[in-house]
Amino acid sequence: MNTRENQLIEAIKKEGFRGELFALEDNCTQILFEDQLLSYVKEGENKGYYLRMIDKEGRMGQISFTLIDDFKELIDNCILSASFQKRTPVEFESSSTRTDEGYLDPSFEAVSGRELIGLGNDLINNIKKVNPDIKGPVYIEKNIYNISLITTENAVRSFRKGRINMEIEGKLSKEGDLIQFNRFYSHGRELPDIKAIAQSIERDHASCKNIVNLPSGKYTVILDPEVFEDISRPVEALFNGRSIEKKTSALWDKAGSQIFDSRISIVDDPACPFLENSVPFDDEGVPSTRLDLVKKGIMGDILLDKESSSLLGTKNNGRGFKRRALLGGRTYNAVPQPSVTNLFLKGGDLDREQIFSHSDRAVYIKSLMGTILGHHISGYVSGNVWMGFLVENGSIKGRIKDVVFSINILDALKNNIAGLGRDVYLTKYVSSPFILLKDIQLTSK
Amino acid sequence: MSDEIRDMLKALDCDYGEVHVEETDTRTIRFAGRELSGINISKDFGGNVRVLNNNGWAFSTFNNMDRAGRLIEKTNQTAKEVGSLSRFKIRMADVPVVEDRVMPDLKSDPRNASLEDKVDQIKHYADIPLSRSNLIKSVSVLYEEKFRKLTFINSEGSFITQERMELSAAIVVTGSKDGKTEIQSRNWSNNHDYGRWLNQDEEIRKLTDLVLMYLDADDVKSGIYPVVCGPSQTGLFVHEAFGHLSESDKVYKNESLRNIMKLGRVFGPEILNITDSGMDHGQRGSLVYDDEGVKTQKTYLIRNGVLEGRLHSRQTAGIMGEKPTGNARAISYVYPPIVRMRNTSIEPGESSLDDIISSTGLGIYAKRSKGGQTGGEMFTFSPAETYYIRNGKVAEPVRNVTFTGNLFLTLRNIEMIGDDYQISSGNCGKGEQFPLPVSFSGPHIKINSVTVGGSK
Numbered sequence: 001m002n003t004r005e006n007q008l009i010e011a012i013k014k015e016g017f018r019g020e021l022f023a024l025e026d027n028c029t030q031i032l033f034e035d036q037l038l039s040y041v042k043e044g045e046n047k048g049y050y051l052r053m054i055d056k057e058g059r060m061g062q063i064s065f066t067l068i069d070d071f072k073e074l075i076d077n078c079i080l081s082a083s084f085q086k087r088t089p090v091e092f093e094s095s096s097t098r099t100d101e102g103y104l105d106p107s108f109e110a111v112s113g114r115e116l117i118g119l120g121n122d123l124i125n126n127i128k129k130v131n132p133d134i135k136g137p138v139y140i141e142k143n144i145y146n147i148s149l150i151t152t153e154n155a156v157r158s159f160r161k162g163r164i165n166m167e168i169e170g171k172l173s174k175e176g177d178l179i180q181f182n183r184f185y186s187h188g189r190e191l192p193d194i195k196a197i198a199q200s201i202e203r204d205h206a207s208c209k210n211i212v213n214l215p216s217g218k219y220t221v222i223l224d225p226e227v228f229e230d231i232s233r234p235v236e237a238l239f240n241g242r243s244i245e246k247k248t249s250a251l252w253d254k255a256g257s258q259i260f261d262s263r264i265s266i267v268d269d270p271a272c273p274f275l276e277n278s279v280p281f282d283d284e285g286v287p288s289t290r291l292d293l294v295k296k297g298i299m300g301d302i303l304l305d306k307e308s309s310s311l312l313g314t315k316n317n318g319r320g321f322k323r324r325a326l327l328g329g330r331t332y333n334a335v336p337q338p339s340v341t342n343l344f345l346k347g348g349d350l351d352r353e354q355i356f357s358h359s360d361r362a363v364y365i366k367s368l369m370g371t372i373l374g375h376h377i378s379g380y381v382s383g384n385v386w387m388g389f390l391v392e393n394g395s396i397k398g399r400i401k402d403v404v405f406s407i408n409i410l411d412a413l414k415n416n417i418a419g420l421g422r423d424v425y426l427t428k429y430v431s432s433p434f435i436l437l438k439d440i441q442l443t444s445k
Numbered sequence: 446m447s448d449e450i451r452d453m454l455k456a457l458d459c460d461y462g463e464v465h466v467e468e469t470d471t472r473t474i475r476f477a478g479r480e481l482s483g484i485n486i487s488k489d490f491g492g493n494v495r496v497l498n499n500n501g502w503a504f505s506t507f508n509n510m511d512r513a514g515r516l517i518e519k520t521n522q523t524a525k526e527v528g529s530l531s532r533f534k535i536r537m538a539d540v541p542v543v544e545d546r547v548m549p550d551l552k553s554d555p556r557n558a559s560l561e562d563k564v565d566q567i568k569h570y571a572d573i574p575l576s577r578s579n580l581i582k583s584v585s586v587l588y589e590e591k592f593r594k595l596t597f598i599n600s601e602g603s604f605i606t607q608e609r610m611e612l613s614a615a616i617v618v619t620g621s622k623d624g625k626t627e628i629q630s631r632n633w634s635n636n637h638d639y640g641r642w643l644n645q646d647e648e649i650r651k652l653t654d655l656v657l658m659y660l661d662a663d664d665v666k667s668g669i670y671p672v673v674c675g676p677s678q679t680g681l682f683v684h685e686a687f688g689h690l691s692e693s694d695k696v697y698k699n700e701s702l703r704n705i706m707k708l709g710r711v712f713g714p715e716i717l718n719i720t721d722s723g724m725d726h727g728q729r730g731s732l733v734y735d736d737e738g739v740k741t742q743k744t745y746l747i748r749n750g751v752l753e754g755r756l757h758s759r760q761t762a763g764i765m766g767e768k769p770t771g772n773a774r775a776i777s778y779v780y781p782p783i784v785r786m787r788n789t790s791i792e793p794g795e796s797s798l799d800d801i802i803s804s805t806g807l808g809i810y811a812k813r814s815k816g817g818q819t820g821g822e823m824f825t826f827s828p829a830e831t832y833y834i835r836n837g838k839v840a841e842p843v844r845n846v847t848f849t850g851n852l853f854l855t856l857r858n859i860e861m862i863g864d865d866y867q868i869s870s871g872n873c874g875k876g877e878q879f880p881l882p883v884s885f886s887g888p889h890i891k892i893n894s895v896t897v898g899g900s901k
Contacts, residue, residue: 034698035533035699037531037532037533038501038530039531039533039535040527041502041504041524041526041527043523046506046508046779048489048508062483063485064485064486064488065487065488066490066491067488067490077488078486080560081486084561084564086480086481133701135698139876171699171701171821172701173701173705178705178822179821182820216668216669246582246583247582248583248626249626250625250626326872326874326880327874327877333487333489335482369818369820369825370824370825370826370849372818373817373818374827375628375827375844377626378627382847383825383847384823401851402849402850403896404667404849404897406845406847441901443667443898443899445894445896
């Protein structure tokens with residue numbers, strides 16, 4: 001926090017109020033390639049603040065802003081916001097300073113725009129070797145975030161965090177059939193392995209040569225580790241402390257009960273270094289601890305922020321994050337809500353070959369589209385199979401199209417688990433093995 | 446400061462340069478149940494510089510006006526460097542130089558109502574579902590009034606100031622029974638009329654009844670069905686499934702996609718007309734100038750079943766040799782303008798709703814939409830309110846319905862278009878830019894052979 005920010009906190013203290021100032025600074029460099037050529041460089045230095053202030057009657061007001069120029073106006077707006085509130089159960093963090101250095105690798109910070117351009121060119125050249133007709137935008141983005149929080153109760157929190165994102169929307173149109181080879185990479189220290197990304201596109205490209213018809217029916221389904229991000233979407237809604245407190249989560253009274261197959265264990269771990277959602281503390285300054293959401297199928301911890309932990313009378317585990325609506329990602333301008341950090345589904349005992357040869361006939365789902373829209377608080381996930389394949393006797397027979405995958409995870413992860421892969425794979429903020437599900441309804445033309 | 450920027454841009458040694466400055470005042474009121482969960486007062490200031498130099502683009506953002514002048518030169522240097530590294534050929538379509546000031550034309554201004562009145566109104570609304578049944582477990586209400594002042598200056602001499610109101614108002618009602626949860630929502634978002642949000646008690650009662658009804662509804666049996674879409678579902682369908690593919694930045698550099706989206710190609714039956722317009726005053730997607738200073742217009746995308754137009758920024762229009770349509774939009778100063786929709790519609794046809802329903806044996810009636818997503822030629826929708834149609838009549842409600850399909854096949858399968866018309870509002874996401882205010886509209890339509898997913 002700089003002098004101006006400290007002066008604002010002092011001004012709030014002087015008025016006899018309590019305050020918490022959250023600041024997010026995003027220094028961003030984004031490179032865009034179109035038509036396999038460099039097109040755009042975007043550089044941004046954006047900073048925003050969220051101030052929560054508790055007045056003398058114990059009511060909390062909140063404002064957000066980008067410029068600290070007029071203390072009186074900021075405090076008056078906070079007083080106005082607070083004047084409609086009842087007494088808040090929230091207490092701001094107090095009397096400790098914590099600065100975490102381990103979230104930004106100094107060498108990563110030095111990665112230049114030219115190096116990012118080099119990565120993009122390298123990727124495009126490798127994809128061209130697979131098929132020069134695979135075209136579409138490639139984005140490479142480096143962000144250095146400065147996240148800080150200061151309170152009138154003398155708490156100071158800060159950490160810096162870096163990440164590189166790479167996103168490819170590779171499109172190939174073949175005789176009226178449009179295939180998308182999408183890839184997303186994000187990490188806080190490692191640069192993307194361009195050859196590995198190109199090789200995975202090459203494998204999919206080879207598997208897409210044939211299109212096979214898939215009649216509607218019940219199938220053994222192999223979910224690629226990347227699909228865990230889709231099927232875990234309900235986790236945040238179901239394990240959300242506020243939904244539990246309001247009894248709107250289907251799991252509100254299931255603590256300690258067997259909710260999934262005993263092979264399912266899900267951990268939410270913010271400490272795993274350099275992942276998308278790795279943090280030392282949440283956006284309310286509370287240390288984020290590792291949570292066993294599900295252990296051997298039994299429901300364990302839930303996601304708590306200051307408000308929900310206080311209403312439930314339980315210990316806060318630091319999951320109050322400010323996230324952008326729908327698409328996720330960091331923002332300064334949002335109310336903290338219980339959210340997941342990095343989700344890990346533990347591996348099982350099957351190797352890849354056992355997974356693929358488990359049934360004579362199975363469907364391998366590599367990616368889904370539209371799962372963001374499901375009825376997540378009920379556990380329901382549904383999506384179009386964006387890239388999926390028919391597998392017979394362990395071999396891929398061809399790509400399937402126009403197929404809908406729909407499950408309720410409360411049912412499917414309890415009754416339909418046929419096995420889990422031994423190896424786990426990390427993508428973005430989730431880590432998962434291959435998941436083998438039996439008797440899953442797939443609908444197609 | 447604006448005059449200084451104008452002079453700096455005019456003197457800049459570049460192919461094109463522009464500066465956006467944005468001041469936004471927002472008041473947000475949130476209710477959780479009968480309790481006010483927060484009032485947020487937000488004041489944001491920021492801007493950006495965008496420069497094209499020797500076929501290279503650069504874009505920089507700032508929060509402090511003092512930095513704007515220095516950033517203009519720095520951004521030009523970066524653009525020059527990008528141009529030296531790229532073989533990308535860029536041409537900006539010519540547009541008239543404009544000097545204009547656009548003030549909001551409000552039917553009813555929310556600033557004339559006190560914060561107390563607004564809080565009382567929301568509290569009253571939140572109480573309606575909770576008083577109706579103890580199966581209603583939560584109600585949340587979000588009310589937001591946003592006033593944006595946007596200043597656009599470019600190196601060609603355009604200088605436009607636009608002031609806009611964006612009003613978002615929505616209620617979400619959640620019910621639970623026997624381990625089953627149901628969520629339904631309504632929104633009254635628009636750009637010019639605070640009054641639209643008032644006197645909605647009856648609408649909220651109906652919404653609550655809908656939640657209670659769906660707590661007893663069964664999941665859909667998956668299969669292939671004829672689907673009758675209500676106006677909001679029609680609008681969302683045309684936005685997601687066709688509108689996004691009409692955005693020229695998706696096709697202008699991709700030869701195979703350009704061949705698919707060739708003007709003159711037949712995409713649907715003769716009764717099908719699809720438009721995108723920025724001119725529908727007061728609707729959430731309407732605007733006078735886009736974020737490149739181009740006056741908006743109504744664009745026919747499909748006329749009588751034939752592809753007639755597409756949506757353009759100045760760059761996509763320039764490269765494709767077509768006319769700009771005023772579709773370059775950014776959600777805020779943090780992002781460069783990209784090709785986006787405004788109000789996307791299917792025009793009304795001649796069939797009555799009775800005729801449409803009675804022509805359907807076993808089918809699905811998707812009365813209202815919830816959301817959708819598109820990827821290339823594929824789309825997915827989750828309607829909010831769905832019923833079976835049996836023997837030509839709307840029958841029992843059914844839940845957890847997902848539609849999916851191939852855009853090109855589905856457009857050809859539109860069999861009937863209703864004579865009614867309704868406008869809905871929503872938010873659109875593209876890449877990292879969400880939420881962008883848009884509207885979508887249309888009549889009832891009937892589509893044959895839609896894949897309907899469900900876990901049964």
